[in-house]
Amino acid sequence: MADEKERRHQHFLVVAYGAQSHVNPARVLAHRLARLGGADDGSILATLSVAVAAYCNMFPSLDATTDGVISYVPYSDGVDDVSLPRDIADRARRRRASSESLSGIVASFADRGQPVTCIMCTMVSPPVLDVAREHNIPLAIYWIQPATLLAIAYHYFHGYNELITSHANDPEYEVCLPGLTRPLQIRNFPSFFIDVSGTERAKAFIEVFQELFEYMDLWRPKVLVNTFEELEPNVLAEMKQHLDVFTVGPMVRSPMETQIHLFTHDNIDKESYMEWLRAHPDESVVYVSFGSLVKFSKHQIDEIVGGLRQCGRPYLLVLRRDGIEDDQSHSLVENTQSQGMVVDWCDQLEVLSHSAVGCFVSHCGWNSTIESVVSGVPIIGVPLMFDQPTNIYLAEKEWEVGIKVERNSDGVLTGKELARCIELVMGEGAEAKVIRERANVLKEIVQATSDTGGSAERSLRDFVKTIQES
Incomplete structure (x- = not known):
């Protein structure tokens, strides 16, 4: 025994x-x-x-x-x-x-x-x-980004690095990578693979990724990917020819489970914004959050708030004090009109799961993107760095559950552009209806995948079995 x-x-x-x-x-x-x-x-x-x-x-x-x-x-x-x-x-x-x-x-x-x-x-x-x-x-790699990013990284270190870096300054240039359904423009690559600045940070990113893929070539560890088969079927089939891949996503907690926050957040704040959401009709609120890393200038905050007010729809805006380059800019939105509510941080999954939320204006980190998919909420992408340009490309072009904003020549998201995108997604036009329908379809697929005994659990059990037998 x-x-x-x-x-x-x-x-x-x-x-x-x-x-x-x-x-x-x-x-x-x-x-x-x-x-x-x-x-x-x-x-x-x-x-x-x-x-x-x-x-x-x-x-x-x-x-x-x-x-x-x-x-x-x-x-x-x-x-x-x-x-x-x-x-x-x-x-x-x-x-x-x-x-x-x-x-x-x-x-x-x-x-x-x-x-x-x-x-x-x-x-x-x-x-x-x-x-x-x-x-x-035994080592396992937990790839917390989509399988498309895994494919990009794998092929970058297996013959495509010179092609990609030599065109890093040509955003329209298209690269054909195995497994991807269409050519990928340089503008849609992860920022760390097209950063040719030569800075210590840029070199460090490439060096640690290169070491990882050299390790994987030599030792072939298991790779768990935070995605599911129906979301990226072609690229997953391609990557399984090179790596021992297990699709275990979406790795999103249940709204009933507690969340651990690295930023100040208490139940008093939560009850306040949840009560505010409950006071609004279904699919009427614009939820806006740009993650935990970004910092915005006073001018960019002005444009975002101006665009939200211009669109005339209720909005919930997450604006961390340490995410603003000029603290005085916070006063512009702290006592906003009744149309909107501004909070320092929130329980994002619970907000997205609320029926009042009609769209998500996001930086498109993978956690935020997959939480939006799980919740069936259309996404308006404002990508900044890392995997974010690729994630909004997937949401817009591959899954048709959102759109990407266009910045002006100074790299600023104008209020006019933000208001245009919100209306395009939340309005009654044909494109808005397609986006909402596709978002609901993906939500239903996710539910089946995530159910007890679903494909995500089966894949995770298969992974555990391989470790037991190793």
């Missing part, structure tokens, strides 16, 4: 980069893994590990080690703040410190009789590669 218990025991250590866009899907994955083992038998354990700085934001009291489903443990990068590495030497020091800290966590679990049987990382984490090799633990 003891041998049987040991054979069934699985412990997944999920290591997430300390940003909201990584923590959210990592926590959902850890929860789903733990629940595969059943409520009481303990056959599958899951632990989420984030850097100390993120852990302190998640749990200010520092006394939360479990939520009853998964456990949490911080690791140290030797700095333990939110700063980015200054240079190559600083990056190397932080990698060593992170590797040592994570290695200590793995050893500690082994000493407690809960050995880690698989270590996972969100996208790219060189320290996790180090620890997997040191302890001879």
